[in-house]
Amino acid sequence: MLSAASEGAEESKVVGEVYSPDELRAAIAEFKDLDWLRVKKAAIHFSKRCRCEWSDLQNEALVRSLDGRRKCPRNVAVTTFLGNVIRSIASEDDGTDGHMALSDELEAQQNSASGLTDLTKPSDPAASTMDAQKMIAEAISAFDGDETSAMLFEGMVDGMEGQELREFLSLSQKDFDSKRRFVRRRLNDYAERNPHVE
């Protein structure tokens, strides 16, 4: 998906695999309200990891993008890029488990068509900054006892693929899509209602 902003910047046909800071600035200046909402929700979700305000996390991502420290590949939507920068910054405090820094990992993965992270990639070092099990338990609590949603979520985070998971839950495609949407929205809502991790 390309936002209108990144499409506009792509039309400039400037040589190079990444946007220059000026091009990035122009693209972000064209963000619609909806683009800002996507970025805000990402900042809210990941602010729990670095125990900071979502607005500070968003601001840091903007600063690092505008000053050229983070570079946005031309084949990635600028909104997605900012979301990845937010995720990357939230993971920075930890480097103790021997994994590649998430920032490097994400930048490498942004060369993929979707620009989103690959589900098969190794673990996120950010997770080691807090009790990963506690985070999963918190997420499950967001489904308020809805067993199907909890099972869908658990199957998904255990790496089950869509079709396999749908059959495991004995859901029609329509019901599965609907439940998946419910799970995703509950996760977003939970992050917004509980911005800080104790």
Added chain:
Amino acid sequence: MSNNGIKKAKEQVVRMDDFVMDGLFSLSDDEFLQEAMEEGGDLAAVGEAGRKAFERAQLIVGKRRLALVRQEMLLDAKKPAPIPKRVTAQSDMESILSRNREAASKLTMAARNGAGDMQDDSEGILADFVELGAISRDGEEDA
């Protein structure tokens, strides 16, 4: 928790994050707008806050760049002036001055507030010409 247990839990968190990111950035504008409307938040206020954050970020980046430029200017000012090869530079300077006798006279007088002879001013005039680019720096000696 065992190492395997910790690793598994971390992988679960990564997959959860991937799922959230996918939902936030892969949904079409229409789908995302519909969800935003259902949530009932003030979308315009979110956009306004985002644009203000963007302006603040630009200001921060601008201030940092300005501070860097100032720092570089200070460092440049502390660098010693290049010393041109005396024979070549002296010859170049005399050549320029011989072609501009009137200017040479004014320059000398100005440099010395109207007193003394030109030989005393040659160092300063030479430095001025190098600074102005009238004399090539190609023949610079090591400082």
